[in-house]
Amino acid sequence: xxxxxxxxxxxxxxxxxxxxxxxxxxxxxxxxxxxxxxxxxxxxxxxxxxxxxxxxxxxxxxxxxxxxxxxxxxxxxxxxxxxxxxxxxxxxxxxxxxxxxxxxxxxxxxxxxxxxxxxxxxxxxxxxxxxxxxxxxxxxxxxxxxxxxxxxxxxxxxxxxxxx
Numbered sequence: 435x436x437x438x439x440x441x442x443x444x445x446x447x448x449x450x451x452x453x454x455x456x457x458x459x460x461x462x463x464x465x466x467x468x469x470x471x472x473x474x475x476x477x478x479x480x481x482x483x484x485x486x487x488x489x490x491x492x493x494x495x496x497x498x499x500x501x502x503x504x505x506x507x508x509x510x511x512x513x514x515x516x517x518x519x520x521x522x523x524x525x526x527x528x529x530x531x532x533x534x535x536x537x538x539x540x541x542x543x544x545x546x547x548x549x550x551x552x553x554x555x556x557x558x559x560x561x562x563x564x565x566x567x568x569x570x571x572x573x574x575x576x577x578x579x580x581x582x583x584x585x586x587x588x589x590x591x592x593x594x595x596x597x598x
Contacts, residue, residue, distance in 0.1 A: 472563040479561040485523040495586040501531035505580045519548035555596040569597040
């Protein structure tokens with residue numbers, strides 16, 4: 435009987451490291467980049483519900499190919515930097531072409547927030563972040579009307595410049 439207990443104890447000791455080993459991480463779907471620090475669905479949904487848009491301030495960029503990109507800004511009046519830093523929708527990006535950052539043609543809500551000391555911009559469809567802007571810069575000057583810069587590859591709105 436003692437040998438059976440000893441055998442069971444030895445088997446348990448041998449199997450513990452295998453059971454406690456880290457599980458391999460699930461690889462991202464093919465063609466989708468891993469979104470680091472992406473906002474959650476609840477934060478995006480809450481921001482979407484609060485957003486109102488200034489259609490009269492829509493910025494449009496037409497490229498040589500005839501494809502158009504539009505940015506309709508959200509109304510940020512009445513919001514302070516702290517509220518915006520917690521996360522809000524700052525506009526809608528509607529693109530007819532694939533962008534250098536990898537956005538497919540479509541319509542996206544542009545969500546921004548301050549994470550640590552840095553501003554982040556995410557492109558969202560429904561309540562999911564699908565891509566993070568590869569370059570977001572805090573600049574001087576509060577642009578209330580959005581404008582395309584750098585041959586239409588970046589947007590300047592509010593005090594942010596961001597790629598898309």
